[in-house]
Amino acid sequence: LEKHLISNLSRFVSLSIHLVINFPSLSLQGAALVMSARSYSDFTTQASFEIKKCDIHKLDEAPATEVVMTRDEGLQYYRTMQTMRRMELKADQLYKQKIIRGFCHLYDGQEACAVGIEAAINLTDHLITAYRAHGYTLTRGGTVREIMAELTGRRGGIAKGKGGSMHMYSKNFYGGNGIVGAQVPLGAGVALACKYFGNNELCVSLYGDGAANQGQIFETYNMAALWKLPAIFICENNRYGMGTSVERAAASTDYYKRGDFIPGLRVDGMDILCVREATRFAAEHCRSGKGPILMELQTYRYHGHSMSDPGVSYRTREEIQEVRGKSDPISLLKDRMLSNNMASVEELKEIDVSVRKEIEDAAQFATTDPEPPLEDLCNHIFYNDPPLEVRGTNPWTKLKSVS
Secondary structure, X not given: OXXXXXXXXXXXXXXXXXXXHHOHHHHHHHHHHHXXXXXXXXXXXXXXXXXXXXXXXXOOOOOOOEEEEEHHHHHHHHHHHHHHHHHHHHHHHHXXXXXXXXXXOOOOOOHHHHHHHHOOOOOOOEEEOOOOOHHHHHHOOOOHXXXXXXXXXXXXXXXXXXXXXXXXXXXXEOOOOOOOOOHHHHHHHHHHHHHHHOOOOOEEEEEEOOHHHOHHHHHHHHHHHHOOOOEEEEEEEOOEEOOEEHXXXXXXXXXXXXXXXXXXXXXXXXXXXHHHHHHHHHHHHHHOOOOOEEEEEEOOOOOOOOOOOOOOOOOOHHXXXXXXXXXXXXXXXXXXXXXXXXOOHHHXXXXXXXXXXXXXXXXXXXHHOOOOOHHHOOOOOOOOOOOOEEEOOOXXXXXXXXX
């Protein structure tokens, strides 16, 4: 009788999932059936994993190499990374259709960095990054719809259609910044405010390996160390600054040691658990009053530097495929969850279907939402200032500002 019940339950789960995936019109009923059956499933609720050891600089101890991940955490990480990946692939498609114009720097391949960092800090903490910012806009509370609409310059965009790919903002997220390396001293200023107000918050400042050679970054290191600011400086080393490999651009590619007197960590940036544990370690360092810490995340971008860069003139297609095959952050997480009975293939496919639908709905909105009207052109120049007259699209047009 027991075998008979288990066999029938298994068939019931398979049939329910089949309905959800192949008959979207029945999705509500199918989802209810799946959840009803899944409550009897014997998934592992949490598991321990061995992760790669971080290289350390001026530290007596390193982040843990044996970590725990719960099933709920894993499912959330998977959904967020898939959303980022699909969102960027859709942005690629819309750019090639000339619906997205101008600058556009995609984040696919680096998803474990953003999701791992956010898993280890609080939304009340602060974050600032360079112009490869779509992923962080999502983790900082922006919606796919707002991000896609911003990319297409529509009124419903997260910056009301005025910022585009490089300039997106949300609460405690200070952008997307277009000037190479300039966000790092800004981030130190935010960290100074955190220390001044004594609110136990910190600021994460992200930059690429190309920006790592900027002088203003070293000036910022110096001030942050002197003032013991709660600042985590993170170099997302995706191996190429625009079209130049790190070996050709930097005499020293040990970016985690570049702070000299500031402690550093070099982390596998393709493994979300490595990033999460290293960031957790770094956050504890900052909150304990020890001052700044530097992290280098060794990661990889699948697209070129920007959409104007095919990305294969300075690296081979074989190299890209090798990284995809061996180190893809989404595949790595998926394999861990499946091999530890933390999810089923059908359940992850269900997430994939849901994510694709969300992206398609957002793309539909981003191509039909109106563009901002001319009257909005001069709005939000200043915060909380009286209105002023501003010249519009030509010297004779005058518009009233709105703060």
